[in-house]
Amino acid sequence: MPNPVVPTNSIFKEDILKGKVAFVTGGGSGICKGMAEALARHGAKVTIVSRTLSKLEAAAKEMRASTGGEIFAVAADVRDPKQVQEAVEKHIAHYGRLDILVNGAAGNFLSLSQHLSFNAFRSVIEIDLIGTFNTTKCCFPYLKESKGSIINVSATLAYNGQVFQAHACAAKAGVDALSLVWANEWGPLGIRSNCIAPGPIANTVGMSKLSPGEADGVRVPIGRLGEVRDIEHATLYLASEAGAFVTGQVLIVDGGNWLQPSMA
Numbered sequence: 730m731p732n733p734v735v736p737t738n739s740i741f742k743e744d745i746l747k748g749k750v751a752f753v754t755g756g757g758s759g760i761c762k763g764m765a766e767a768l769a770r771h772g773a774k775v776t777i778v779s780r781t782l783s784k785l786e787a788a789a790k791e792m793r794a795s796t797g798g799e800i801f802a803v804a805a806d807v808r809d810p811k812q813v814q815e816a817v818e819k820h821i822a823h824y825g826r827l828d829i830l831v832n833g834a835a836g837n838f839l840s841l842s843q844h845l846s847f848n849a850f851r852s853v854i855e856i857d858l859i860g861t862f863n864t865t866k867c868c869f870p871y872l873k874e875s876k877g878s879i880i881n882v883s884a885t886l887a888y889n890g891q892v893f894q895a896h897a898c899a900a901k902a903g904v905d906a907l908s909l910v911w912a913n914e915w916g917p918l919g920i921r922s923n924c925i926a927p928g929p930i931a932n933t934v935g936m937s938k939l940s941p942g943e944a945d946g947v948r949v950p951i952g953r954l955g956e957v958r959d960i961e962h963a964t965l966y967l968a969s970e971a972g973a974f975v976t977g978q979v980l981i982v983d984g985g986n987w988l989q990p991s992m993a
């Protein structure tokens with residue numbers, strides 16, 4: 730039976746992820762919250778993970794209401810392998826399986842390289858890149874069992890050497906690379922590994938923190954800013970049978986924005 734709370738305007742079938750279970754880091758806010766909601770709205774049971782349990786619990790409550798789906802909240806800092814391992818174990822104790830891993834936890838801010846402290850650079854590498862490795866390594870046995878799918882969340886910043894973004898460029902270039910390596914290493918085990926690189930997405934922390942002056946999207950070839958919905962669609966494509974023969978891809982969802990020259 731279709732879930733009565735599911736909005737009827739989805740361009741994907743409502744039950745394409747029925748029986749699937751997802752683990753979404755960064756899933757309590759921003760783009761990754763939208764990704765988690767899209768998975769739940771299309772039949773998946775979802776665990777959302779980030780550092781602060783109170784914020785996560787509030788997000789989970791809201792997401793249960795907006796999707797009608799099952800949302801489980803577990804706190805962990807992706808920088809700490811022990812916390813991630815415990816979070817994955819809680820997820821498995823709760824749902825018993827894992828089919829879709831979304832590595833979305835990220836941190837960022839604007840700074841020229843000469844003003845970045847050693848710790849500031851390391852912090853972003855640790856959250857975005859090492860956090861992605863930690864989480865995937867802990868999830869691997871369960872993804873192997875389910876022949877699951879990994880979706881890493883990257884960014885287009887590194888493709889044109891975005892100024893003020895040395896830390897995020899270095900981290901996200903590494904995330905792209907891991908996505909390809911895992912496709913190669915684990916494809917024979919039935920695991921698919923892909924990456925989504927969102928461009929400027931309206932009403933997100935990333936947008937207000939990183940591109941506060943770019944509110945109308947006129948520089949974007951497609952002529953508008955992205956919406957979280959655009960990233961949701963890419964997520965559903967890659968996570969579902971629609972993407973069954975797709976692995977090792979970095980899917981840029983940015984309206985062509987990265988083709989524009991770097992803005993100083």
Ligand code: HXC
Nearest residue numbers: 835836837838839840846847848849852853884928934935
């Ligand atoms: C320079 C900064 C800074 C800033 C923090 N630091 N903010 N340096 N400019 N604006 C420095 C601190 O001084 C410190 O260095 C070091 O970074 C670690 O900061 P902490 O606050 O102690 O660490 P922590 O609490 O772990 O915070 C991590 C963070 C933070 C990355 C710095 O911003 C964060 O947690 N953000 C999460 C939310 C977020 O940013 N979301 C946006 C994601 S957007 P010192 O030397 O003083 O100890 C995104 C999209 C990317 O990722 C692509 C978009 C297109």
